[in-house]
Amino acid sequence: MTxxxxxxxxxxxxxxxxxxxxxxxxxxxxxxxxxxxIVGVIGANGAGKTTMLNAVLGLSSYxxxxxxxxxxxxxxxxxxxKDVCFIADVATLPKWMKVVEVINYVEAVHPKFNRAKxxxxxxxxKIPLERKVRALSKGMVVQLHLAVVMAIDAKLLxxxxxxxxxxxxxxxxxxxxxLEEYFDEDRxxxxxxxxxxxxxxxxxxVMFIQDGKIxxxxxxxxLTQQFIEVMVDKGKEEEAMALKPxxxxxxxxxxxxxxxxxDRETLAKLGxxxxxxxxxxxxxxxxxxxx
Amino acid sequence: xxxxxxxxxxEILDGKNGYIRVPIIxxxxxxxxxxxxxxxxxxxxxxxxxxxxxxxxxxxxxxxASEKEGDELPSAVTLGYWAMTVxxxxxxxxxxFFSLLGSLYExxxxxxxxxxxxxxxxxxQEVSAKLFVPIIVAPLIFLAVVIAAQIVIAxxxxxxxxxxxxxxxxxxxxxxxxxxxxxxxTMYYVHALWALPLxxxxxxxxxxxxxxxxxxxxLAPAILIAVEGxxxxxxxxxxxxxxxxxxxxxxxxxxxxKVNTGHIDGPRxxxxxxxxxxxxxxxxxxxxxxxxxVGLMIAGGFIYATIEMRxxxx
Numbered sequence: 001m002t003x004x005x006x007x008x009x010x011x012x013x014x015x016x017x018x019x020x021x022x023x024x025x026x027x028x029x030x031x032x033x034x035x036x037x038i039v040g041v042i043g044a045n046g047a048g049k050t051t052m053l054n055a056v057l058g059l060s061s062y063x064x065x066x067x068x069x070x071x072x073x074x075x076x077x078x079x080x081x082k083d084v085c086f087i088a089d090v091a092t093l094p095k096w097m098k099v100v101e102v103i104n105y106v107e108a109v110h111p112k113f114n115r116a117k118x119x120x121x122x123x124x125x126k127i128p129l130e131r132k133v134r135a136l137s138k139g140m141v142v143q144l145h146l147a148v149v150m151a152i153d154a155k156l157l158x159x160x161x162x163x164x165x166x167x168x169x170x171x172x173x174x175x176x177x178x179l180e181e182y183f184d185e186d187r188x189x190x191x192x193x194x195x196x197x198x199x200x201x202x203x204x205x206v207m208f209i210q211d212g213k214i215x216x217x218x219x220x221x222x223l224t225q226q227f228i229e230v231m232v233d234k235g236k237e238e239e240a241m242a243l244k245p246x247x248x249x250x251x252x253x254x255x256x257x258x259x260x261x262x263d264r265e266t267l268a269k270l271g272x273x274x275x276x277x278x279x280x281x282x283x284x285x286x287x288x289x290x291x
Numbered sequence: 292x293x294x295x296x297x298x299x300x301x302e303i304l305d306g307k308n309g310y311i312r313v314p315i316i317x318x319x320x321x322x323x324x325x326x327x328x329x330x331x332x333x334x335x336x337x338x339x340x341x342x343x344x345x346x347x348x349x350x351x352x353x354x355x356a357s358e359k360e361g362d363e364l365p366s367a368v369t370l371g372y373w374a375m376t377v378x379x380x381x382x383x384x385x386x387x388f389f390s391l392l393g394s395l396y397e398x399x400x401x402x403x404x405x406x407x408x409x410x411x412x413x414x415x416q417e418v419s420a421k422l423f424v425p426i427i428v429a430p431l432i433f434l435a436v437v438i439a440a441q442i443v444i445a446x447x448x449x450x451x452x453x454x455x456x457x458x459x460x461x462x463x464x465x466x467x468x469x470x471x472x473x474x475x476x477t478m479y480y481v482h483a484l485w486a487l488p489l490x491x492x493x494x495x496x497x498x499x500x501x502x503x504x505x506x507x508x509x510l511a512p513a514i515l516i517a518v519e520g521x522x523x524x525x526x527x528x529x530x531x532x533x534x535x536x537x538x539x540x541x542x543x544x545x546x547x548x549k550v551n552t553g554h555i556d557g558p559r560x561x562x563x564x565x566x567x568x569x570x571x572x573x574x575x576x577x578x579x580x581x582x583x584x585v586g587l588m589i590a591g592g593f594i595y596a597t598i599e600m601r602x603x604x605x
Contacts (some may be wrong), residue, residue, distance in 0.1 A: 054605065057408075057409075058408075059405075059408060059605045060605065061603065077408065077413075077414075077602075078411050078412055078413035078414075078416075079409075079411070080411075081296065081409060081410055081411040081412075082411045085382070085409060086405075086409050087409075088405040088605075089402060089405060091402065091404050092402045092403055092404075092405040092406040093403065093405075094305075094398075094401070094403040094406060095401060095403070096305060097304070101304060105300075105301055105410075106410065107292050108293065108294070108296070108297030108300070109293075109297045109298075109410050109411065110410055110411060110414055111411070145406075212379060
């Protein structure tokens with residue numbers, strides 16, 4: 001099983017490009033995503049995240065070669081969607097439908113939808129089945145969408161800012177149920193979000209995107225081990241600078257230095273060390289020195 | 292096929308105000324008006340001051356007609372029912388037009404297209420369903436409501452006639468009524484084929500316009516007509532549109548005037564005429580008309596473009 005999984009990536013892109021007039025939103029990117037991963041795609045607004053995901057989901061045209069589960073998304077979206085699911089934005093559920101009508105519709109068109117599962121998820125929320133989507137709160141709409149998506153036995157789930165505008169409790173619950181009740185080694189989940197701190201503990205892989213290019217593609221564990229921040233002890237500043245930190249600043253009267261790929265034991269001699277959060281790694285990488 | 296059925300159900304549900312509520316409300320209004328005018332105000336359809344030959348009520352009138360013009364009565368009653376249920380049909384073209392106009396526009400405006408596209412349905416299936424429901428299904432629903440209304444009206448009038456001692460059964464020319472239901476539907480579908488390029492144009496605008504689709508639908512051809520009129524001093528586009536809006540019937544039936552004048556005499560002739568030749572003539576005329584086939588080809592082009600637009604839309 002694992003052999004075949006490794007042999008066939010879920011998404012494989014070679015020279016994937018997309019332009020809008022003169023603007024090159026994606027500049028010939030290559031990447032490959034295996035099964036059983038939770039990949040965080042992280043980048044500033046307009047970096048090309050959504051453009052890339054739209055290509056993967058068959059929502060837009062592109063240049064270059066792209067294969068998602070062995071299918072060309074631009075021409076076979078309907079076939080692809082039997083194994084791929086996505087929440088592209090908050091509030092895309094049709095507002096005129098009743099909750100139960102949404103469930104009925106998905107049950108009618110989707111061969112891999114498990115109604116009982118969706119009803120089970122819904123029963124744990126306060127969403128009334130007979131109410132129209134229009135009349136649900138923002139949080140409820142996302143819960144409903146998640147209930148629908150989690151009841152579909154898909155191989156790839158793409159979440160593009162799925163929790164935008166929701167309060168923190170909903171966001172936590174959202175990722176928790178995703179991790180506990182949906183994700184397994186037979187699925188891959190791609191997430192883009194601005195709230196990096198909330199997803200970093202569930203990610204297995206990250207991809208940083210800047211100006212239409214993938215600047216970094218890494219395993220989460222390996223990545224966080226590479227970056228170490230040191231609160232430099234007084235008197236050791238010169239020593240610290242000699243090791244060429246990729247970033248340095250000061251807090252609470254002490255200087256802090258961020259290092260990439262330097263042995264932790266060496267750094268421990270300089271002062272207190274800690275791992276860098278994903279958001280800080282992102283900033284360090286994007287500001288240039290960390291690359 | 293199950294997917295297509297689900298899409299059709301969804302479209303009906305989405306447009307249930309226009310497809311279901313509008314005809315039912317208008318039919319109900321018709322029936323209520325009829326009730327008020329017959330029962331509400333004093334005696335049930337009592338013809339005040341109409342002393343002619345002793346006709347004092349609907350019952351008398353039907354009895355008299357049955358006796359004197361027995362051949363004409365069933366046709367007159369059938370036509371009467373159609374006249375009484377004309378209200379939903381006045382609303383019908385508006386329902387079809389605005390359903391088509393919104394079908395591929397609203398889903399982009401409220402972003403629900405992203406949800407529809409996350410389902411394993413092809414864009415050609417979506418576009419087909421969005422054409423099929425207003426053009427094919429909506430008239431069936433309207434007709435079903437009108438049939439129900441005609442039966443209710445027949446029932447009400449039967450009771451009135453019964454109480455007034457008239458021949459109640461004369462209010463039930465069922466055979467003729469059923470024939471007109473079918474004839475009306477076939478006639479509509481022949482016309483729908485003629486109007487298909489116009490329907491498809493509305494659908495294309497619905498898939499294309501980012502805002503104000505109504506203006507696009509109307510202004511684009513209006514500008515073309517104006518440009519043609521000013522620079523070429525011809526009126527081909529306008530004429531083409533009017534032919535597909537219904538002007539083709541002039542070609543199909545225009546010669547009837549000259550041939551048949553004087554032959555139509557009374558409701559029976561009208562009905563016999565409506566039930567007999569027009570369907571065949573319309574079909575024969577259409578199939579032999581280059582206009583008809585070119586129109587279908589243009590419709591095909593518009594529909595293809597609509598599907599391509601739907602594929603790219605997010």
